[in-house]
Amino acid sequence: xxxxxxxxxxxxxxxxxxxxxxxxxxxxxxxxxxxxxxxxxxxxxxxxxxxxxxxxxxxxxxxxxxxxxxx
Amino acid sequence: xxxxxxxxxxxxxxxxxxxxxxxxxxxxxxxxxxxxxxxxxxxxxxxxxxxxxxxxxxxxxxxxxxxxxxxxxxxxxxxxxxxxxxxxxxxxxxxxxxxxxxxxxxxxxxxxxxxxxxxxxxxxxxxxxxxxxxxxxxxxxxxxxxxxxxxxxxxxxxxxxxxxxxxxxxxxxxxxxxxxxxxxxxxxxxxxxxxxxxxxxxxxxxxxxxxxxxxxxxxxxxxxxxxxxxxxxxxxxxxxxxxxxxxxxxxxxxxxxxxxxxxxxxxxxxxxxxxxxxxxxxxxxxxxxxxxxxxxxxxxxxxxxxxxxxxxxxxxxxxxxxxxxxxxxxxxxxxxxxxxxxxxxxxxxxxxxxxxxxxxxxxxxxxxxxxxxxxxxxxxxxxx
Numbered sequence: 001x002x003x004x005x006x007x008x009x010x011x012x013x014x015x016x017x018x019x020x021x022x023x024x025x026x027x028x029x030x031x032x033x034x035x036x037x038x039x040x041x042x043x044x045x046x047x048x049x050x051x052x053x054x055x056x057x058x059x060x061x062x063x064x065x066x067x068x069x070x071x
Numbered sequence: 072x073x074x075x076x077x078x079x080x081x082x083x084x085x086x087x088x089x090x091x092x093x094x095x096x097x098x099x100x101x102x103x104x105x106x107x108x109x110x111x112x113x114x115x116x117x118x119x120x121x122x123x124x125x126x127x128x129x130x131x132x133x134x135x136x137x138x139x140x141x142x143x144x145x146x147x148x149x150x151x152x153x154x155x156x157x158x159x160x161x162x163x164x165x166x167x168x169x170x171x172x173x174x175x176x177x178x179x180x181x182x183x184x185x186x187x188x189x190x191x192x193x194x195x196x197x198x199x200x201x202x203x204x205x206x207x208x209x210x211x212x213x214x215x216x217x218x219x220x221x222x223x224x225x226x227x228x229x230x231x232x233x234x235x236x237x238x239x240x241x242x243x244x245x246x247x248x249x250x251x252x253x254x255x256x257x258x259x260x261x262x263x264x265x266x267x268x269x270x271x272x273x274x275x276x277x278x279x280x281x282x283x284x285x286x287x288x289x290x291x292x293x294x295x296x297x298x299x300x301x302x303x304x305x306x307x308x309x310x311x312x313x314x315x316x317x318x319x320x321x322x323x324x325x326x327x328x329x330x331x332x333x334x335x336x337x338x339x340x341x342x343x344x345x346x347x348x349x350x351x352x353x354x355x356x357x358x359x360x361x362x363x364x365x366x367x368x369x370x371x372x373x374x375x376x377x378x379x380x381x382x383x384x385x386x387x388x389x390x391x392x393x394x395x396x397x398x399x400x401x402x403x404x405x406x407x408x409x410x411x412x413x414x415x416x417x418x419x420x421x422x423x424x425x426x427x428x429x430x431x432x433x434x435x436x437x438x439x440x441x442x443x444x445x446x447x448x449x450x451x452x453x454x455x
Contacts, residue, residue, distance in 0.1 A: 040202030047204075048183045048196050054175030071194075071204045 006032070022049040023057055040070045047071075076104070076448065084426070084445040088438045093426035094445065099273040099419035105373040109138050111451030112352050112444055114232035117239050119354035119367040120144070120221075121228045122381050123152045124259040130173040130188060134165070137230070138370060142219060143167055144228065145177075147188035152223060154230055155216040159184050160192065166216075177216075190216035226259065226383065227354055227365050246312050246350060252337040253358050257383040263395050264382040266402055270409055272416040274353055274370040275444065277378060280412050281347065281355045281366070282436035284315040291407055305435045306348060310443060313436035314348030320359050323400065325393040331361035334385040349436075351443050361385060364401065374416055380405065 006029055013021040026046035033039040043065055050058040065071040076097075083092045097104050118137075125133050126146040133144045134157050143157035143166060157166050159179035166177055166186070176185040176193055185194035192211040199206035220231040222239035224247070229239060236242060247254075259265070270277065280286065284303035287294050302319045306312070320343065322330045333342070337360060345359035355366035362384050369377040382398060418424060429438045 037202050041197075044196045044202055044204055048178060048185060048194055051176040051185045051194055052174065052178040058175075065204065070202055 019049045019053045020055060022046070023053065023055045023061075027057065027061065036068060040065065040068050043068075044070070076107075076452065078449070081445040081449050084441050088429050088431045088435060091429060091438055091441070093429065093437075094275070094441050095426040096419045096422070096424055098444075099276065099416060100373070102373055105273075107448065107451070108444070109370075110233075112447045113138060113370065115447060115451065116236055116352050117222060117229040117231050117242060117350075118352055119227050119350070119365075120154065120230045121367065121379075122226045122259065122365060123223050123228055124226055124381065125228075126152060128172065131170075132167050132173050132177070132188075133170040134167045137232075140232065141165055142230070143216075145173065145188050149189070151189075152221070152228060153188075153190065154219040154221040154228065155190055156219060158217070159186075160214040160216070161195075186216050190218055192216075225253070225356060225363065225365060226257065226381070227367065229354070243312075243350065245308060246348065250346075250358055252341055253334060253363060255334060255336075257334070257363055257385065258387045258389075260382045260384055260389065260394050260398070263391075264398050266380050266398070268378040268380070268402075268405060268409065270376050270378060270412055271374060272376055272412040273374055273419075274368045274376045275440075276412045276415045277368050277376055277408075278349050278351075278353065278355070278440055279437045280408055280415075282313050282315065282349055282440055283434055284317075285430065285433035286411065290411055291404055293404075302344075305433075306346065307435040307439045309439055310446065312348050312350055313439035314346065315436060316344055316346040318344045320345040322361055323393065323397050325390060325396070329390055329393055331384055331389055331393065331397070332386045333360045349440065351440065362397065366405075378405065 006025065010025045013025055023046050026042045026049065030039040030042035030046060033042060043061060047058065047061045047065060050061055062071065080095060084094055120137055121135055121144050126144050129146055129148060129150060131146050135142045135144055141157040143155045145155065146152050158164065159166055159181065161179065161182055161184050164179050164181040166179055173188055176187055178185045183196050184192065187193050192214045194204065195209055195211065196204050198204060198209050220234050222229045224239065240247065284300060288300050302317050304316050306314045306316055324330055341358065342360050345357060347357045349355050353368040357364045362382060365381045367379040369379060371377055382401065
């Protein structure tokens with residue numbers, strides 16, 4: 001993850017228990033990751049918080065993880 | 072010690088009421104016998120846990136500890152109320168620690184394994200390594216939440232912890248038939264129609280006091296004006312349930328004469344009177360023309376019980392003031408019983424007490440309950 005404020009925003013979202021925010025931020029972290037493994041790591045987190053909150057992005061995240069053979 | 076319970080002791084309880092003794096002191100003051108009764112009586116039968124109205128909306132979840140077991144009451148996405156053991160199948164972490172609505176999945180706060188509200192394990196993040204969410208050794212279909220056998224009747228959620236009891240509808244077929252008139256919608260009165268009474272007593276004494284009408288004129292003198300002792304009858308269904316009924320039920324009225332609406336199409340006997348029965352082991356129930364109530368006895372420990380009271384009506388949206396007045400009246404009646412059940416608990420430390428004797432005319436319902444408890448213990452010890 002690039003140190004461009006994303007990490008701070010993730011920590012803030014965790015501290016605020018902003019789970020919908022975490023979905024978006026972890027998805028962004030995945031998008032900005034330099035390799036597949038790192039991307040799938042962050043995408044997994046986006047997926048979990050999405051499942052917990054019934055987030056509308058879940059089907060798309062699930063499809064990405066499935067395409068990578070990670071789910 | 073529990074293992075020292077003799078057949079003669081239990082036989083003395085199960086004799087005809089004229090010569091029977093009640094359960095001896097140890098059943099109220101001995102921690103080992105409390106543990107035995109947990110297994111033999113409370114876990115082996117259909118015990119009242121909660122009311123479905125505790126989780127009124129889809130996704131509502133309420134953690135409940137029942138005799139030390141962490142349970143989770145959930146209303147799933149298909150509107151079905153379920154009971155699970157409140158633990159993750161991974162490392163046994165408590166899943167839900169306070170009542171809340173589950174928006175999507177139940178996420179374990181430890182490693183984030185996720186469960187659907189119907190108990191299915193739906194996600195095992197990083198279980199195959201970082202970013203790898205499957206592992207061949209972890210079969211999700213085999214690792215759903217552990218569901219506890221449950222059944223709902225009169226809005227009450229009953230659980231059979233050991234999973235071995237015959238079906239609820241079979242065990243309680245007679246009572247279900249007896250009160251078939253009330254097999255119709257009933258509406259919890261809401262926040263002003265429920266309360267909890269903590270009492271320093273063994274849960275069985277609350278049952279015993281509820282079962283009989285013998286004490287009414289002494290402990291509830293206010294009832295004498297409209298429901299005299301001679302208006303009551305005993306309900307003794309040995310091995311099944313017991314309680315009492317009244318031939319005279321007087322509806323509560325508001326200042327302008329308002330009453331609660333009746334349940335439709337009920338028999339005349341329920342227009343004139345009411346019935347008050349203990350569904351063994353721990354649910355005290357009452358039915359009347361315009362309201363029903365449920366009291367779930369939660370055995371917190373050997374000599375500490377929480378009485379959870381819930382009042383129901385035939386229609387939603389009853390008169391607010393009348394409903395509050397009704398709840399206050401019931402609270403007053405039930406509070407009048409507190410000194411009795413706490414006094415009997417203290418009395419069980421008197422070494423000379425031999426379980427006591429029963430009035431053959433008046434104590435049948437209490438003896439019926441003792442007989443049932445002794446029978447459950449006998450069955451358990453025979454199988455142990």
